[in-house]
């Protein structure tokens with residue numbers, strides 16, 4: 001039986017998960033620098049859980065100063081088979097009310113001040129992020145959130161749920177918020193890019209459970225978002241989010257983990273363009289965890 005090792009990136013309001021078996025915080029070093037915090041290693045039945053608070057305990061890192069490469073590399077080094085992000089978001093449509101969860105399946109990346117790839121000079125790769133979310137993990141996470149009592153919005157058969165990733169740390173202007181609504185975006189946040197792209201480069205199936213905390217600044221009947229209103233909703237939701245994670249683990253512990261049908265775990269087979277004799281050995285060494293499967297064969 002193949003086991004799940006589920007990595008969870010806890011967003012704003014989710015800095016710890018209690019009531020876990022054999023829980024201990026473990027320091028993991030990476031060639032990309034330090035991850036946001038130690039990683040909480042724990043067991044949940046048959047499942048191994050690896051929890052990393054994205055902003056660090058105490059919320060000390062802004063979205064632009066999170067070391068996304070180190071976080072994904074560390075989760076890979078910690079043996080994760082899959083990565084679930086839990087994220088606070090603003091709603092860009094009336095139907096996504098504060099307190100609801102949204103199982104997003106698309107992103108628009110408007111971030112600009114972050115390292116976005118593990119690859120670069122000396123080893124170039126172009127992965128596909130046409131479908132950046134693992135449909136299997138997303139569905140399992142949405143089921144778990146529903147079982148934990150949340151209202152969950154899922155993508156319909158021929159339509160997507162899109163997360164606009166902005167740089168921040170300031171929230172949007174009304175003109176920006178209106179523009180993103182015109183683009184058809186569903187929710188807005190500051191962290192899921194380049195996280196999702198890096199997870200794909202590391203061949204880790206990735207999904208996001210977005211927790212709606214506010215209506216950003218476009219809604220005529222709601223005031224513009226501020227941290228206090230976000231925190232107020234997060235306080236009510238953190239319990240649901242952590243119980244969704246435990247419910248997900250319960251489900252996974254009863255399921256044999258098979259290879260992801262979307263081919264995410266082998267996507268580097270067709271992504272690296274630099275031939276072996278032209279690769280920079282220093283970069284190749286740094287890529288041991290994320291791409292060792294293909295580079296060391």
Ligand SMILES: CSC[C@H]1O[C@H](OP(=O)(O)O)[C@H](O)[C@@H]1O
Pocket residue numbers: 010011012013054055062063086087088089189190191192227230
């Ligand atoms: C505290 S509101 C803004 C903050 O919350 C979201 O973070 P995360 O995705 O880690 O929950 C948003 O992206 C901003 O970083």
Ligand SMILES: Nc1ncnc2[nH]cnc12
Pocket residue numbers: 088089090091166171172188189190213214215216217225230
């Ligand atoms: N309105 C918003 N914009 C960006 N990130 C957010 N996180 C929570 N609410 C947000």
